[in-house]
Amino acid sequence: PEVLLEINKLKKYFPVKGGVLQRTIGHVKAVDEVTFSVYKGETLGIVGESGSGKSTLGRTILRLLDPTDGQIVFKDSDISTIGNRKMRRFRKEMQMIFQDPFASLNPRMSVGEIIEEPMIIQRNLSKKERKEKVVDLLEKVGMSEDTRQKYPHEFSGGQRQRIGIARALTMNPELIIADEPVSALDVSVQSQVLNLMADLQDEFQLTYLFIAHDLSVVKHFSDRVGVMYLGKMAELGPKSVLYQNPLHPYTRALLSSVPVPDMDRKRDKITLYGELPSPSNPPTGCPFHTRCSEVHKRCKEEVPQFIEQEKGHYVACHLYTREDHF
Ligand code: SF4
Ligand code: MG
16 A cells, blocks of 8 residues: 555654753653554554643644654655745645634634635635635535534534534645544534544545544544554554454553453453553653553563564564563
């Protein structure tokens, strides 16, 4: 499959200030050496607890945040350090759908204006063409034409997310990064929005990076799934492999709390000990070692590398790495 996006050792650190002089006393390693590819037309689910760095990862890929280090390669162009002007060309092709559509829609603009705005900025269509496109996009997301004259507050959460999706589609993007697009919605509305996203993916050949906080949402929706923990990718693989044969103890613990009606043997529930450590003061060695039931001495000293264990199935855990003896 064709690679659309390649992330190579991407880092996003935020300075932590302290003391009377508010000097930098440390860093939050929100994204820490994350490496993966996204294939054209697929949905890659990225799962993690809050504080795992998954939203920061999405924003950094879109250059809403500047990366600290590493590469973001989109369609063979390294966009990790290019300036705003050069980035404009790529902005059209990479769009974001946010968790809270209300916060991301300007309340003083009508829905028609909100959807039309990116086209005005790009100056490539006439007024008449823009209006036609707005009506067409609204229809594509299941909203009527009279939605144009109304304002975001007049709509429910699910309808607002449809409007947010229409706006994201305005510039015919190839990649959409969806940051928990349904987690703020009622359960009954969630599947409608996910179905809409799936239909639109087929119709427009979209590629999705789908960020979620648990494995159940991405289960039906993703082709591959990555699991993040404290800024690092713990495991990544094809969905069926990851759900049936999880390798990382963290993925196993997460999956043990997801009901699996279609499996004959029941998974034992694995308890995660303790809370997520502070991202500004992460554990040494393996970031998961303070909560891992399989922790051994080496885990506290050495960071496990993210290694391909079997085709397309990557894991960062010392249970699967051999110590080198010389
Ligand atoms: Fe657990 Fe060690 Fe693997 Fe980390 S490296 S997940 S602590 S076994
Ligand atoms: Mg988030």
